[in-house]
Every structure is written in C-alpha cells, then in structure tokens.
Amino acid sequence: MGLKEGLRRTRARFGAGLARLVGTAGGEGAVEEIEDLLLGADAGVEATERIVANLRDRLRRRELNDPERLRDALRAELISILEPVSTPLVIPRGRDTPFVILVVGVNGTGKTTTIGKLCAQLRAQGRSVAVAAGDTFRAAALAQLAAWGERAGVPVTASSEGGDPAAVAFEALEKARARGTEVLIVDTAGRLHTQAHLMDQLRKVCRVIRKFDPSAPHEAMLVLDATTGQNALTQATEFHQIVALTGITLTKMDGTAKGGMVFALAERLGTPIRFIGIGEGLEDLQGFDAAGFVDALLAEP
C-alpha cells in the first residue's frame, strides 16, 4: 500500500472541501472552510488559528483571490511547517558499539508492530539487528514480539514476565556488543505519561542504557497513534522530558485519521518525524516526507 493510497480518504476530505471553496472564491467563507478542514484533521485550535491567520492577511490584501492560489498558499504554509522536521533516521555504518533505538509510547499505539517492521527493513538493508523485549508488563507481549522477531529473522532478548525492563535492556546490550550487532532496538511497555511510577521506570531504562554507552540511546523514538487527538502534544512533551525524544513515528495512517497533530508537534517540539505506518505488513513503514504528506493531504480525489 502506497502513501497516497493510505491517505486516500484524507485526500478525499480535503479535496471535497477545497472544491467547495471554488464557489466561495476566497474571503472569510474560504478561511472558515480551511479552518474546519484543519480542525477536522486534528490540527488543533492553536495551530489552526496560526496557519489561518497568515492566509487571512493575504486574503484581505486580495492576494489570494482565486481558489487555486489559495490552495497553493495553504500547501506552501503546511509544507513550511513540516519541512524542518522531515529528517530521516540515519544509522551510520561501521560503529564499534550497537546503535541503540529506544521505542516508547502510550498503550496500544503500535510499538511492537513498528519494531517488527523496522527490523524487517533494516534486515533488508543488510544490517544486523537485535531486539530487547522491554515490555515485561503486558500479558503475552513477549510472545507477540517473538513472533515478529521470527518473521524478520531477528534475535529477541527477554526475561520472564514481571522482570525488570532495565535488566533486559542491559543484557541485550551486552549480547549485542559481544556479537557485533549493528542495531539494537529496545521495546518498552506501553505507559500513559500520567503514571509517574512507570515514567520513573522508563528513566531507569535510559540510565542503564547510558551506563553502557554514554551516547546511547542514539534514537529515542516516540510511537504515536495517528488517531490520537490533542493529547498527542502532551504525550510527546511528557515523554520528551524523560527520554529526550529524537524521533517520532506516526502509526495507523492507513485509516481515516488525518494525523493533523503533526503541525502542532512540529511547531512546538520540532522533533523529527521519522516514519509513518500505513498497514500491517512487514513493509508498511515509510519514511516521512513533508511535501509528500501535504500533497497527499491536499491532492484532488
């Protein structure tokens, strides 16, 4: 499934809305229409108001009188917000110690699935990969990760359920170094950012990883469900305080969710958006591309 197909529904929504705009030919009606489109895409009140404010000024000066130009201006505006955060994840070759990717997020965003897909991609690029099963809380989380590991041909280090995730991470790091593994992905249990004790546990995982390699984790990735609303910003902020996020993956973009909260995320945090998940297959993880994302969002159906 391609990005465009994954975003088909989103596109239809934006397309239809903008087609209606042709009738109103600019002016306040058009601004309201764009406002509703952005709000309906989870962009949030604040980001929407900012995006629309710029357009409104130009509308007043009659610079954007025809719908085509209004659309181009909106496109340019949206891309300019996302451009700074569309930097891909680069894993340098020939390192002495494993490149550590720590994967965090609230419950049910698709961390384990994303790790499965990421493993498959890295394997396809000829990298050696290992996984640490840090979700020692949820029932059968380990079995789920093991199944993905088997599919991608990647070894999984685990302890029994209820074990200490930091200990699992440490053991996996040692194994990875001994075997000369290039990339180690550390899975963690889903946790709501409001649960202080679980956030402390995450802090400890980080500390243990750092003890092993002060520069690690080299990538602290937040997995974010695209269906999430305004809570996404809170999630990102809270996780950032604990693990200093360096990347975001947006999952479940193959549904009707519009993922509009990335605009607020980009403006407020500026954390790079690395991937978008657009399906359940091993290959359904794509690099994030600002222009592509916005185009797919605005293209006519």
Place this chain on the structure above:
Amino acid sequence: MFDNLTGRLARIVRDLRGHGRLSEENIQGTLRELRLAFLEADVALPVVRGFIEHIRARAVGQEVLQSLTPGQALIRIVRDELTTLMGERCEELSLRQAPPNVVMVAGLQGSGKTTTVAKLARRLKEQDKKSVFLASCDVHRPAAIEQLAVLAREIGVDCFPADPKDGAVGIAEAALGQARKGFYDVFIVDTAGRLHIDSEMMDEVKRLHAVLNPIETLFVVDSMTGQDAATTARAFHEALPLTGVILTKADGDARGGAALSVRFITGQPIKFVGMGEKTHALEPFYPDRVATRILGMGDVLGLIEEVERRVDRQEAEKLAERLKKGQGFDLEDFRVQLKQMRGMGGIGGLMSKLPGVSDLPKPVQDRMDDKELVRLEAIIDSMTPGERRFPDVIKASRKRRISAGSGTEVQDVNRLLKQFTQIQKTMKRATKKGGLQKLMRAMGGRLPPGLPH
C-alpha cells in the same frame, strides 16, 4: 480526563456569572468560546456544530434572556444539553437472556479490547457473581489469544483454548458450543482490532456477530482519540448493531471529547470507562455526573461511592467500636486509614472528584500526589507495635531510630506526630455526643447544589 475542557468551561462560567444580563452579543461570544473549548477537547467537528446549534436555539429563546440570572440559566442549558448528549442515566450491561449471555467487543487496533474483556470478566465475576467464559477470536495479531488466556488465568475465569488455524468464525462457533455446555452465565468474546475501512475485516466481524448473536455488542474506543472517533464510530455502528460503548485509557489526561463524539454518532450509551492497567480498573459511566464534572462542579457522588466501596467495612466497624468504648485513635488506626486512602486512587484520585479543584493552579494540583502518604506510612511502619499504640513514649532517641528506619528526617517524624495529635483531637470531638452532627453542619455550606442535605 476532561480536565482541560473543565478548566475552559469553568472560565466561561465564571465570566458569565459577572454579567447581570445577557445580551445577544455576549451569548455569541460565549458560544464561540464553547465551540473552541469542545474542539480543543477533541470533540468531533460535526458533533460540536450540532451541539452549539442546540444551545444557541435554546439560549436566544426566552429561557435565558428573561431569566433573572441569565448566566446561571445558560450554564444550566449547557449542562442539560451535555447530559442529554451523553445519556440520562448510567446503563449497565443487559444480561437478561437465558445463559449464556453473549457479549462481544469490537474496535480499532490498540483501543484496549483485550484488557477491557478481562476487566469486564473480573467485574462480572466478583461483583455480580456470574460465571464467565472468555474466548479470543483474534487470529491476526501475534500472541493475542495467549494474552487473553494469561489474563483469564490471572482473574480466575475459564477461557476457550483457541487455535488460530480454525479462523475467527470457527473459534467463535466452537467456543459458543462450549459456553452452552458449561452453563456459563456470560460469554465474552474478544475480537481482532480492525480498521473500519478494511472491508474484509469488517465482513469478518459481521460474520462473527451473526454466529454469536450477542445480546451486547460493545464498541471499545480509546479516550485519547481525536476527530477520527466520529468516523470510526459511524463505520462500526453501520456494520454492527452496537449496544454500548466502553471508553478506555481514561486515567490519562486526555480531554475525552471522543466520549461525546461516539455517544452522539452511535446514540448508544457509554457503559464503562477503563481507568488503568490493572484488571479491577473499570468503572460504570454516570453521564449526569460527568456532565456536572465537566462543568467544574465535581463528582461528589462518585467520591462517596468510591469511599463506600473501598473502605474496609470490618476495619471501619472495628474502629468505630473502639472509639465508642472511649479507646483512643492510635497510630495503627492511622496507618490503616492511610492504606485505604491509597487504595482509593490516592489523594489525586480523590481530589479530582471534588468541585473547584480544577480551578486551582496546575502546580498546586501536581503537588497533590501520594509521596507524602507513602512517607507517612513508612514512618509508622518503622515503629514498634508498642509505639504505635502509645505514641507518647516516642522521645528523641526513638525518633532518631524511626527516622533512620524509614529513610526520613527527625523533623518528618515530628510532623507526623503533630498531625496525628490533631487528628486525635478531631476524632475525640466527633465521638462526643452530637459531635458528628456539628462537624457535618460545618461542612454543609460547602456541599455543591443538587445534593440532598
């Protein structure tokens, strides 16, 4: 949940109170504020539009403008509309069929279906004394069946040993047969998470529904969902005759708009809310109380029930007996109370249900955590039973030992003893004849309107 919406609405309400009379203009302004408040709380756009329209229609009518206190009248309209939107009363599961009553859950990936099934099973088993049978028809996600089996063992209910090779429908048929043979009161079926636009998977869930013919078909939705909640709810409602909604992950700080959207779109009641990861964290949903709470008036009824449910009745009676006999309240009793307080979700959990708390500044709210409770407990734990019974024997040397044992400072021990003396005094006053009534009267003025006095 709902904190943000509550905060914003509280501001709107406060602003309105200042106006002696409402004009068309400030109703317009208020409605715009309301619209933004709901949008920021993740209520879906079409739902917000409908909701605001309702309020506008009533607000510009006679009802508000001719009322003596227009601000209050408008607030009442908002509360009425919120309550209507969310349903009038708390709706429990309907389990009136001959056993097995089949309950089926459905929803998107990661919404929390499996955890919810386990919570429901535990609730039905422990509170309603039902025999429960579980089955997972999730043949798609790796280890989903195992996850439910592990949870079932944990809560001590039976679970169908499903084999993914049989396919979802095959499992459902076989499990239903076993549920009938086993005379279970309730049979709960977990299904795979699916996208509402995946026609193959939606067909599967329709076939499952046809095979199971459930009395309850529950839509499980993540309370953090944004605008998409309306779209998915509509699609699931079109595919399945939903009978209710369960809202999950409501213990986070999501603004909870999804609850309003889903309720509005499906017209089905929200029956339960998931409030945590443990299997007991499932609460019935009381729409009227939530409406009140959204408007910043606190969920005092919920608080009272929570206290009733969690306070160990035996312990409480023992204490009452001792107090009546004139025996004092000692540190051992204090410790039991601290424990119970933590069992009720700690200070934060209790405070969140009180009116006006959402008005407090965020840093103050953040400080209402359980660290202090844990510390107090640790200090008492470090005392000997004798010291707990007769705190007066605790002098400098014992204080030093206790503080070292609990990892605190001598000052902390002092503070605890001082607090304890105060509580003791209050207790003495309360147990004197008529004392309790006096205390209640002193609090009476602070109870929110609408509560029976």
